[in-house]
Amino acid sequence: MPHSHSQTATPSHLGRGAVIIPALDEESMVADVITSIKEAVALPVWVIDDNSQDSTARVAANTGAKVIRLRERLGAWGAAQTGLREALRLDLDFVVTMDSDGQHLASDILPLVNTLARENADIVIGSCPERGSALRRMAWGLMRLSSGLEHSDMTSGFRVLNRDAIKLLASAEASQLDFQDIGVLLILERAGCRIAEHPVTMTPRTNGKSRIFRSWSAVIFYMLQTLLLGAAKRRRITPRRINPSPDAGGK
């Protein structure tokens, strides 16, 4: 659902794009998020509703977003990947992924998209390492140690991906991931993709709960899983290879 607005910026130099927002029970925030994006950039907004129990899907549709509704809950990454598969099917040139809770600012979209073009990168991470508490920074340090990745903000869901990155992440291999952080970056890095970062502002969450940081046991499980994944898939850079399985977008 392309959206045009006389005041909005159009990142047309990169071709066709879309903004993907995975959402779970965000009826109070999703309309503001969609509106702010529409005011900032002339890109279609897709909300991937992760089987919300509230009226997130209806609110998003009424605000002018295309809504793709999952019948079973797949988690933030599973929802985001649904959007990537749609982007691959529609042969888009780039996508922006954002959180639905208002932590990411729409005004940062255009700088991120411009960085993708300027740096000739396959993915640009909207980084905000300042947002982390001491504990979170320690977790990031452990993730860096286990995975060998050196990016300053590996857990940010605010990213811009080009067509090659979309192809890789729409694949069945990426469907094995439970989270959209280091596993995603490791897949891209192992394929020889160029990963860039651009500083963004992130605002504190005003309502709802983080899916990962909802309880201590969930955090511990997340950390163990992430550290093991990082160690198991630690980077072994091979020549650029972007040949996802034929069913990456279709099946």
Place this chain on the structure above:
Amino acid sequence: MITVVTSAFGLLVAGLLVHLMRRDHLHVSHGVGWSIAIALSALLGFAPGIFDYLAGTLGVSYPPILGVGIAIAALLIKALISDIESTRLKVKQQRLIQRMALLEADLSELTEKKEVGD
């Protein structure tokens, strides 16, 4: 006494397997593997001397531990195979759910267009 217990256990589990297959709770392909495992354990239950012979041949000084060790190894392999299969099915299920969501979104868009056209 141990012979009676292990043999009875083997027969009981064999009966349970047949029951589960008859009720469609267990696919027959899984039933084949389990039937072989149960038949072997029942055989060893009726003739525990086999373990004494095997342990002697392999140089294991305490024969019962050989049976326990083999059982643990077999269960570990079975659990691993189950997790591998579960991973494969999880990916398949996730992609089907995603595919269905995309098709439903397409259908909804087409329906809207048709209604506008009418």
